Amino acid sequence: MPELIAKPALDHAPLIHGACRMDPAELGPITSVALYPGQEKAVAKVLKPLGLSFPAPNSLSANGPVQLVWTGRDQAFLIGGEAPEFGTAAATTDQSGGWAALRVSGDAAAEVLMRQIPLDLRAQAFPPGRAVRAPLGHMSAVVIRDEAGFLILIFRSMVRTAWHEIETAMRSVAARV
Amino acid sequence: MRIPCPLCGPRDRREFTYYGSDDYLNRPSPDAGEAAWDDHLHLRANPAGETHDLWYHEAGCAQWLRVHRNTVSHEIYGAELVAGRKGDAQ
Numbered sequence: 001m002p003e004l005i006a007k008p009a010l011d012h013a014p015l016i017h018g019a020c021r022m023d024p025a026e027l028g029p030i031t032s033v034a035l036y037p038g039q040e041k042a043v044a045k046v047l048k049p050l051g052l053s054f055p056a057p058n059s060l061s062a063n064g065p066v067q068l069v070w071t072g073r074d075q076a077f078l079i080g081g082e083a084p085e086f087g088t089a090a091a092t093t094d095q096s097g098g099w100a101a102l103r104v105s106g107d108a109a110a111e112v113l114m115r116q117i118p119l120d121l122r123a124q125a126f127p128p129g130r131a132v133r134a135p136l137g138h139m140s141a142v143v144i145r146d147e148a149g150f151l152i153l154i155f156r157s158m159v160r161t162a163w164h165e166i167e168t169a170m171r172s173v174a175a176r177v
Numbered sequence: 178m179r180i181p182c183p184l185c186g187p188r189d190r191r192e193f194t195y196y197g198s199d200d201y202l203n204r205p206s207p208d209a210g211e212a213a214w215d216d217h218l219h220l221r222a223n224p225a226g227e228t229h230d231l232w233y234h235e236a237g238c239a240q241w242l243r244v245h246r247n248t249v250s251h252e253i254y255g256a257e258l259v260a261g262r263k264g265d266a267q
Contacts, residue, residue: 057184057238072238073184073260118189133185135192135236 009100009156015167018174019108022166025101025151028065031083034091035074042089050084060131060144069131071142077153099142100159104166105149108173113150115169117143121150137165178251180244183258185237192236198222199229199243202259225249231259 010024035043035054043054051063055070062068066081083092104113110121116136120126121143131144139162142153154162178190198221205213222228226249232242241259246252 058186073240073258118192133237133239140236 009159010102010163012163015170016106017167017170018106018177020104020106020112020170020173021109022163022170023103023105025103027099027101027153028080028096029078029082030095030099030153031078032071032091032093032095033068033076033078033083033086034093036088036090037074039089043086046084046086046089050081052078055131058130058132060129069142069144071131071133077142098156099153100156102152102154102159102162102166103149104152108170109149112166112169112173113143113152115173116165117141119143121145136162178253180232180234180242180253181256182234182237182240182242183256184240185234188234188237192234193232193242194235196231196233196241199231201231202243202262227254232256 008024008026012024014021014023016022033043033054040054047053047061047068050066052061052066052068055061055068055076057070057073060067060069060076067079069077069079071077077095078092086092110123110126113136114121117134119132119134126145128146131142134141134143136143136152136154139154139158141162144151144153152162179187180190180193181187200217200221203217205217227245227247229243229245232244234240234242242256243259243262244256245254247254
């Protein structure tokens with residue numbers, strides 16, 4: 001058997017420019033939960049003991065470190081915990097190795113991210129608890145707002161590019177202060 | 178130009194890929210005959226005014242949308258999901 005070595009998607013040190021900070025984020029397991037047609041009630045039953053509910057579009061359901069984040073029609077990602085058995089209510093697939101995450105925080109975080117993500121990310125339009133699918137540059141991303149700032153999920157193979165793109169935006173925003 | 182995605186909300190049109198007329202949703206039966214298939218595949222109206230067409234929300238929810246818009250004024254009246262439309266097979 002070959003010996004496999006687990007490597008992080010990003011080994012960058014935290015980056016600070018002006019009032020914005022970016023960190024690589026470790027999320028733990030990620031499981032896609034895709035509802036079978038008409039199984040909303042059955043899924044709600046499975047999620048109830050976990051203290052979660054299936055999120056409406058552009059939102060998430062959280063219980064401590066475990067969150068269920070909307071990622072598409074009848075689909076959500078369970079992040080930070082092992083998936084329960086959904087039986088015939090939903091199809092689950094392990095997405096842990098497919099995604100990497102960045103945390104962007106600080107007073108200028110929204111201003112920085114709005115240079116790459118074509119959405120109004122200011123707090124009044126995009127408050128904590130929002131989770132959307134949106135492009136970051138030309139990359140498909142999941143953008144989550146929580147109390148600590150923004151959590152951005154990006155395809156693992158593209159996360160270094162995303163880091164570079166956001167770093168560029170951080171530098172230009174910081175230079176304008 | 179912004180398209181009101183029923184799931185994601187109003188988004189820039191560059192997040193979407195255009196496919197064509199919503200005629201593509203009405204597929205003739207396999208034995209409908211050559212004329213029906215020729216019409217389905219090749220014959221399109223080119224309206225000056227209101228039209229319905231298909232757009233794919235590639236950079237968002239990855240859903241097909243049926244968009245109601247105006248080719249003259251560029252006004253967009255609305256968009257609905259193709260998935261789960263009444264009368265369509267799932």
